[in-house]
Amino acid sequence: MNLIEFINKFKKPKNDNMKYAEMLNGYIPIFSQFGQDIYASDVVQQAISCLVTELTKVNPFHIRKNGSDLVPVESSTIQRLLNQPNERMTQSDFFEKVFWQLFLNYNAFIIPTYVRNNKGDKEFTALYPIQPTDVTFLQDPKGKLGIKFKFFNGYETILAYSDVIHIRYRYSINELMGGNEFGQPDNKALLKTLELNDTLLQGVAKALKSSFSINGVIKYNTLLDDGKMEKNIKAIEERLSKNESGFLPLDIKGEYIPLQNKIELVDATTLKFIDEKILRNWGVSLPILTGDYTKAQYEAFYQKSLEPIIKKTGEAITMGLFTEREKGFGNAVVLYPHELIFMDTGQKIDLFDLLVDSGSCYKNEVRTAFGMKPLPELVGQIAMSSNKTNAENNKTDEQKNNEGGGKKDEQGVN
Incomplete structure (x- = not known):
C-alpha cells in the first residue's frame, strides 16, 4: 500500500x-x-x-x-x-x-x-x-x-x-x-539443449516402464480352445498379482519361458554432457551445483558468474539513490561478498597472521572469523602481534619522528 x-x-x-x-x-x-x-x-x-x-x-x-x-x-x-x-x-x-x-x-x-x-x-x-x-x-x-x-x-x-x-x-x-x-x-x-535433455529423460522413463511389462510367456503343451485359454490367462494373472515369494506355481501342462529384457539406458557420460551444457549457459559447474567444490573452483565461479552481477547491482543502486552532487562527493553503494568467502581454516590463519602483524584488523574480527562471538571488552582494540607491539614501545621519540617525517597539521604542513 x-x-x-x-x-x-x-x-x-x-x-x-x-x-x-x-x-x-x-x-x-x-x-x-x-x-x-x-x-x-x-x-x-x-x-x-x-x-x-x-x-x-x-x-x-x-x-x-x-x-x-x-x-x-x-x-x-x-x-x-x-x-x-x-x-x-x-x-x-x-x-x-x-x-x-x-x-x-x-x-x-x-x-x-x-x-x-x-x-x-x-x-x-x-x-x-x-x-x-x-x-x-x-x-x-x-x-x-x-x-x-x-x-x-x-x-x-x-x-x-x-x-x-x-x-x-x-x-x-x-x-x-x-x-x-x-x-x-x-x-x-x-x-534445443533442453529439448534433447527432455527426450533423453523420456527415453529413460519408457525403458523403465518396459521393464515392468511382459517378462515371460506361458507355453501350454496341449491344445486349448479360446474359452479355456482365456480362463487360464485370468488364472495366471491372479497368481501373479497375489504372488509375494517371487515363484509362480504352474501345473505340468504349462511351461514358463522368461524373456531376456535388456534395458538400454543413457550412459552417464552423455547425461553429464547434457547437464554441463545447460549449466554452462549460467556459468555454474557441476561441483558448484552439488556443493562438492574446491577453493579454486569456487573462486573461478565467483569471478566469472557472481562478481560482474554484484558490481553492476551496486552501480545501479548508486545511480538510483544518489544525486550527481552526492556522487561527486564520492557517495556510492558497494556490495561486498560474504567475508572470507574463499578461505578454509588454514588460509584464514595465514591471512590473520599478516593482518595482525601489520596491525590491520580488530581483535573481534579475528574471533568472529573463526566462529567465536565478539567480546564487549575487545571493542575497538586493534589486534597486533606482541613482537611488533614491543618494538613500537621501545622506539625513541627521535626514531618515531624520523620514520613518520614529523607530525603534520590538518593542512599537511610539518
Missing part, C-alpha cells in the same frame, strides 16, 4: 506531448516481461537457484570514497535502508527477489519511495522490487526519459526513469533493456 500511495502521488500526469522514446535501431520501446519457457527444466531451476543463493550473501554498504580510501557511512539513511529495504522484506529476501527477477527476465526493477524534506531533497523510505508484465519507455519534449509499467492486475503507472533502479543482465543488443533485441531472454540455443 505504501508503494501504491507513492506511485499515485508522484506518477507523471498524462501528457499529450509524451511520445515513445527514440531508439537507434528503430524498434518501438515496448517490452513484455515474460521469460518463463525454459524454467520448467529442473537443471535450469537448480542453476539459477545456485546463483541466487550465493548472491543473497552480499553485504551492501553505503561508502564514501576519499581518494583511494573507502569510508563506511554506517549511520546514514541509505545504510539503514540497505539493512532493511522495506517493512516486509529482510535484506536477504530483498536481494533474493531482485536476483530471481533478473535471471527470469534479464531485467530487474526497484522503486525507491521517498518524501521531500524542508529543503526539497529526497529522503528515502523504502525499496520495493516490482514485477511488471509490460514496460514502455517514453520521452518528453525536453528529452527526459520516462518509464511506464503495466502489472498483472491491469494497473498502469508512469514514473521518471531517474526514479527507478534498473538492473540489466546480458545487456547487449537492445539500447534500454537486457536480453535480446526485444528486451527478453534469448533462449533459442538453450531450448
Whole structure:
C-alpha cells in the first residue's frame, strides 16, 4: 500500500506531448516481461537457484570514497535502508527477489519511495522490487526519459526513469533493456539443449516402464480352445498379482519361458554432457551445483558468474539513490561478498597472521572469523602481534619522528 500511495502521488500526469522514446535501431520501446519457457527444466531451476543463493550473501554498504580510501557511512539513511529495504522484506529476501527477477527476465526493477524534506531533497523510505508484465519507455519534449509499467492486475503507472533502479543482465543488443533485441531472454540455443535433455529423460522413463511389462510367456503343451485359454490367462494373472515369494506355481501342462529384457539406458557420460551444457549457459559447474567444490573452483565461479552481477547491482543502486552532487562527493553503494568467502581454516590463519602483524584488523574480527562471538571488552582494540607491539614501545621519540617525517597539521604542513 505504501508503494501504491507513492506511485499515485508522484506518477507523471498524462501528457499529450509524451511520445515513445527514440531508439537507434528503430524498434518501438515496448517490452513484455515474460521469460518463463525454459524454467520448467529442473537443471535450469537448480542453476539459477545456485546463483541466487550465493548472491543473497552480499553485504551492501553505503561508502564514501576519499581518494583511494573507502569510508563506511554506517549511520546514514541509505545504510539503514540497505539493512532493511522495506517493512516486509529482510535484506536477504530483498536481494533474493531482485536476483530471481533478473535471471527470469534479464531485467530487474526497484522503486525507491521517498518524501521531500524542508529543503526539497529526497529522503528515502523504502525499496520495493516490482514485477511488471509490460514496460514502455517514453520521452518528453525536453528529452527526459520516462518509464511506464503495466502489472498483472491491469494497473498502469508512469514514473521518471531517474526514479527507478534498473538492473540489466546480458545487456547487449537492445539500447534500454537486457536480453535480446526485444528486451527478453534469448533462449533459442538453450531450448534445443533442453529439448534433447527432455527426450533423453523420456527415453529413460519408457525403458523403465518396459521393464515392468511382459517378462515371460506361458507355453501350454496341449491344445486349448479360446474359452479355456482365456480362463487360464485370468488364472495366471491372479497368481501373479497375489504372488509375494517371487515363484509362480504352474501345473505340468504349462511351461514358463522368461524373456531376456535388456534395458538400454543413457550412459552417464552423455547425461553429464547434457547437464554441463545447460549449466554452462549460467556459468555454474557441476561441483558448484552439488556443493562438492574446491577453493579454486569456487573462486573461478565467483569471478566469472557472481562478481560482474554484484558490481553492476551496486552501480545501479548508486545511480538510483544518489544525486550527481552526492556522487561527486564520492557517495556510492558497494556490495561486498560474504567475508572470507574463499578461505578454509588454514588460509584464514595465514591471512590473520599478516593482518595482525601489520596491525590491520580488530581483535573481534579475528574471533568472529573463526566462529567465536565478539567480546564487549575487545571493542575497538586493534589486534597486533606482541613482537611488533614491543618494538613500537621501545622506539625513541627521535626514531618515531624520523620514520613518520614529523607530525603534520590538518593542512599537511610539518
